[in-house]
Amino acid sequence: MLFGIAWDTSSGWAFAISILPILLRGLVVTIQATVVGFFIALVVGLVWAALKAAPLRIVSWPAAIVTEFLRDTPLLIQLFFLYYVLPEYGIVLPAFMTGALALGLQYSAYTSEVYRAGIEAVPRGQHEAARALNLKGMRTFTHIVLPQAVPRIIPAMGNYLVSIMKDVPLLSVVTVLEMLNVARIIGDRTFNYLIPLSMVGGIYLIMTLIASAGVRFLDMRLPKRGIPLK
Amino acid sequence: MTEPIIKFDKVVKRFDSFVVLDELDFEVRPGEKVTIIGPSGSGKSTVLRVLMTLEPISEGVVYVDGDTLWHEKDANGRLRPAGEGHLRRMREKLGMVFQQFNLFPHMTVRRNITEAPTQVLGIPRAEARERADDLLDMVGLREHADKYPHQLSGGQQQRVGIARALAMRPKIMLFDEPTSALDPELVGEVLNVIRRLAEEHDLTMLLVTHEMNFAQQISDRVCFFDRGKVLEQAPPEELFTDPKQERTRAFLKAVLESN
Numbered sequence: 001m002l003f004g005i006a007w008d009t010s011s012g013w014a015f016a017i018s019i020l021p022i023l024l025r026g027l028v029v030t031i032q033a034t035v036v037g038f039f040i041a042l043v044v045g046l047v048w049a050a051l052k053a054a055p056l057r058i059v060s061w062p063a064a065i066v067t068e069f070l071r072d073t074p075l076l077i078q079l080f081f082l083y084y085v086l087p088e089y090g091i092v093l094p095a096f097m098t099g100a101l102a103l104g105l106q107y108s109a110y111t112s113e114v115y116r117a118g119i120e121a122v123p124r125g126q127h128e129a130a131r132a133l134n135l136k137g138m139r140t141f142t143h144i145v146l147p148q149a150v151p152r153i154i155p156a157m158g159n160y161l162v163s164i165m166k167d168v169p170l171l172s173v174v175t176v177l178e179m180l181n182v183a184r185i186i187g188d189r190t191f192n193y194l195i196p197l198s199m200v201g202g203i204y205l206i207m208t209l210i211a212s213a214g215v216r217f218l219d220m221r222l223p224k225r226g227i228p229l230k
Numbered sequence: 231m232t233e234p235i236i237k238f239d240k241v242v243k244r245f246d247s248f249v250v251l252d253e254l255d256f257e258v259r260p261g262e263k264v265t266i267i268g269p270s271g272s273g274k275s276t277v278l279r280v281l282m283t284l285e286p287i288s289e290g291v292v293y294v295d296g297d298t299l300w301h302e303k304d305a306n307g308r309l310r311p312a313g314e315g316h317l318r319r320m321r322e323k324l325g326m327v328f329q330q331f332n333l334f335p336h337m338t339v340r341r342n343i344t345e346a347p348t349q350v351l352g353i354p355r356a357e358a359r360e361r362a363d364d365l366l367d368m369v370g371l372r373e374h375a376d377k378y379p380h381q382l383s384g385g386q387q388q389r390v391g392i393a394r395a396l397a398m399r400p401k402i403m404l405f406d407e408p409t410s411a412l413d414p415e416l417v418g419e420v421l422n423v424i425r426r427l428a429e430e431h432d433l434t435m436l437l438v439t440h441e442m443n444f445a446q447q448i449s450d451r452v453c454f455f456d457r458g459k460v461l462e463q464a465p466p467e468e469l470f471t472d473p474k475q476e477r478t479r480a481f482l483k484a485v486l487e488s489n
Contacts (some may be wrong), residue, residue, distance in 0.1 A: 131331035132282050133346035133398060134321045143345070147336045 004184060016195050019186055023199055026182030027207075033100050033178060034165040039145030040104020041160065050141065052112065053119060070109035075170055078102045078178060083174045099171035103164055118149035151222050158215025162208050178201065208221045235260040235434050236281065241290035243276055243458070250276045252458035253290070260401075263428050263435040264400065265445040265466070268455030269481055274438045277455075278404040280438070281448040282326045283317050295323050322350075325395030329407040331387045333394070339366070343394045349400070358397075365393035365440065369423050371488040385416030396427075401448050403427070405437040416439070424448070427445060442485060446470055452477045 001008070003025050008018040023143045051063035066131035070078070079102040083095070093101065122145050130140040173180035236258040249271045258264050266274040266335045279285040279288040280292060283299070293297040302316040303311040311319070330416070333342050343362035353361070359475045360383065366372045369389035371382075378385050388408055397401060405424065421444050428435055428448040441447055445452055446466040453463040459469035462475045 003291045069373075123332075125328060125330050125332035126334065127333070128284050129328065131284060132321070132324075132326040132328075133394070134318055135346055136349070141348055144334055229315075 002182065002189075007190065009192070012195060015190075016199060019196055020199070021178055022186065023182055023196065023203065026177060026179035027203060029096070029176065030165065030168045030178040033096065033103065033168045033171060033176065034161070036097075036100035037103030037107065037164050037168075038161050040101060041107035041111045042157070043089065043109035044104060044216045046115055048108060048194065049113035049115035049119060051057075052116060067109040067112050070106050075102060075106045075167060076173070078106055079174060080171060095171075099168075099174055099176045101174065103167060103171070107160055107164055110160055111140065114153045114160070115149065116154035117156075119145055121152055122148045151219075154160070154219045154222065155215065158212065158219070161215065162211050165207060166204070232259055232267040234258055234293070234404075235262075235295055236436070237293040239293065240276070241280070241292055243273070243285065243287045244288045250458055251280070254452070254459055256460055258402075258434060258436060260288055260434055261432045263437070263438060263448055263450050265437045265449040265452045266455055267269070267439070267445065267452060267481070267485075268461075272455040274455045275406050278326065278406045278436060278438060280322055281402070282404055283321055288371045296322060303416070303447060316487035322398070323401045324404060325398055326389050326404040326406065327388070327395050329410050331379070331384070331391045331411070333387055334450070335379050338376050338378060338388050339371065339382070342379070342390060343397045347397050361397060362393070365396055366390075368426075369393050370419075376447045383416055384412045385419045388412065390421055392420075392427070398467045400433075402434040404435065405435065405439070407438050407440070408442060409439065440485060442470065442482070454481065456481075461477070 002022050005022050005025075006018070007022070008014040048063050048067050052060050052067070054060045054063075059082070079099065082098045082102050086093070086098075126144055126148065127140065130144045135144065168178050169180035171178055172184070175181075179200050180184045183196035184193075234257040236256070238251075238254045238256040241247065241251050241256075241429045242255045250271075254273070256277065259337045265418060266277060276285060280287055281294065283297070287300050293373075298309060298312070299320050300312055300317075302312045302322070304310050305429070330403075332346070337345065339480065340359060340362050343365060344355065344358040347358045347361065350354055362433070363372060363375060366375055368391060371386055371389055371393070374382060374386065374390075379390065382390065391409075408424065409420050412420065421441065424435075425444070425448055427433060435448075437445070437449070449466045451463055452466045452469045452478065453460050454477075455461065455470065456477050462469065462473060468479070473482060
């Protein structure tokens, strides 16, 4: 029994059907962690990208170093660091938030590169026109550069969304009850790992396909308005 | 003789070791229409880009409308490199039309024209829209106000580019090869707009172009640039019919033959 839901071990099918609602509870957590992690990655990644593009080196270098560090160290280390080390300094976050934060921060390093590529693909003439019209740097970034960069970067961002979802099971090591952790607990208690793990794999496949289709849909629907997409 | 509105005083511009402007001395009087011609790499576009503060200079001083463009005076009255505040104030005097139009592709034609007046000059949106529509009338594109740039022909896009620059009410308009990226049949409509501007306004105009006939019609003066210097300058009828310098003659001959 888990989450107040009992399982039926009379047959394989009955077992599968009885544990499905339990796994779906885990799926909700997986989706929540994906969404929160992706949101953090999108926002923080944009901040990194803006800092790295700054003309002042005292601004751009630290950002470059931090993102390089985030990218080149394993997610598990960052996760342990947030979960075990931060509380020593009085910062105690719930396991779920710790996990989502670790996911978001590591992926912010990747998304910052996607933003950077999208931003650099905006032709130089656009910056020059904005400068000639005396638009401020911030206004140029938010209203001229970014709107042209975003349609270019949606496919790459979609890949990272799927990637984050597939990394959520790592959060199980800090006790987050996401779907794989739930399946493992069911296995531990029933000594049947085959069915819950297979189901988790199947659900993951379905979720990934849905997410990919969603990104493709968004990519097609978003108006390109003559923005050259190379 | 009135004070020049643009003055280059021994201006040097280097890209690494390549000298683009070589101790250039160059002046434009208020209201004057000046065309710059010359072979590629002669520094003619760089003059416009330096004036629009897109390209910093390496040495010398540029004056625009009585003030230094790339320098400002410190407390002791000495010149030091200008900060962004000074550059922003100076930029208000200038407008630029680009070879590649450089319209904002994600904004409608009208929004392209109102964006800077509302954001930079603080003009209320309704008033900015009205002025944009007046300018679109002037360039003959009022009915295209709600379209996006990619829905327009190159000639129409460039006319929007001219309207967008004029919306900032500059004293000086810079045209950087405004018809070079256009199909031949679209060149005329853009030149007509520029011609009307030249005839009807006291704007100071600085034009880089390969359209020699057009230069002859609208210019008070034509400057032949060569290797980062003004090699020869004269009223168009004189420079085109009786060039003094061998290099000017060779250049004009080459251009006229290719036309």
